[in-house]
Amino acid sequence: MKILALMGSPRKGGNTDILIDQILLGGREKGHFGEKLYLYDYDTLPCIDCRRCKKDLPCPHQDGASHIFQKMEEADALIFGTPIYWYGPTAKMKLLIDRLRPYIATGKLSGKIGAIAVPSEEGPACCGPLEEMFKMSFQYLGISFAGAVLATAYEKGEVAKRLDDLKKAYELGKAL
Numbered sequence: 001m002k003i004l005a006l007m008g009s010p011r012k013g014g015n016t017d018i019l020i021d022q023i024l025l026g027g028r029e030k031g032h033f034g035e036k037l038y039l040y041d042y043d044t045l046p047c048i049d050c051r052r053c054k055k056d057l058p059c060p061h062q063d064g065a066s067h068i069f070q071k072m073e074e075a076d077a078l079i080f081g082t083p084i085y086w087y088g089p090t091a092k093m094k095l096l097i098d099r100l101r102p103y104i105a106t107g108k109l110s111g112k113i114g115a116i117a118v119p120s121e122e123g124p125a126c127c128g129p130l131e132e133m134f135k136m137s138f139q140y141l142g143i144s145f146a147g148a149v150l151a152t153a154y155e156k157g158e159v160a161k162r163l164d165d166l167k168k169a170y171e172l173g174k175a176l
């Protein structure tokens with residue numbers, strides 16, 4: 001199985017990055033192939049609601065997202081990693097989610113499994129709206145929700161000290 005992780009924090013080596021690596025480690029333990037893309041490395045424009053995709057016409061934005069989409073289509077499992085920013089995902093992650101609109105018509109993400117990795121200062125108690133957003137969006141796209149790692153961490157790399165959260169991430173990767 002191919003696992004693709006979408007790293008939606010601007011901090012390389014930060015908490016989201018560490019959680020994703022643990023998930024991929026667990027997946028590799030089970031013999032899965034794992035890959036990670038840093039969303040902040042790609043120039044991606046926001047959806048402009050032109051509705052061309054509803055008419056089966058190509059998206060007017062041919063940008064960095066094209067590469068991400070190709071990788072997403074090839075993957076069997078998708079990990080969406082984002083820190084909590086104001087009780088939601090980072091702008092870069094939200095921008096990518098908005099751009100998934102063509103997949104409603106094509107159904108090309110349908111049948112895949114998806115999971116989320118989310119660090120925040122306040123911890124799991126503040127992640128309800130974000131988790132629900134992912135669950136509902138996955139449902140719309142035909143992606144089965146495979147689990148969430150909601151960790152408590154604030155400083156860069158702090159989650160590395162949280163052995164319980166690392167274990168949860170590793171176990172999620174193994175269970176994919």
Ligand SMILES: Cc1cc2nc3c(=O)[nH]c(=O)nc-3n(C[C@H](O)[C@H](O)[C@H](O)COP(=O)(O)O)c2cc1C
Pocket residue numbers: 009010011014015016017082083084085086087088119120121122123126153154155156157
């Ligand atoms: C713009 C911004 C908004 C944030 N909003 C929240 C928030 O609403 N609740 C919270 O618990 N943490 C919030 N945080 C803290 C981050 O979620 C936390 O530092 C996280 O561990 C960062 O993960 P990273 O190292 O992967 O970037 C915010 C951080 C930033 C920069």
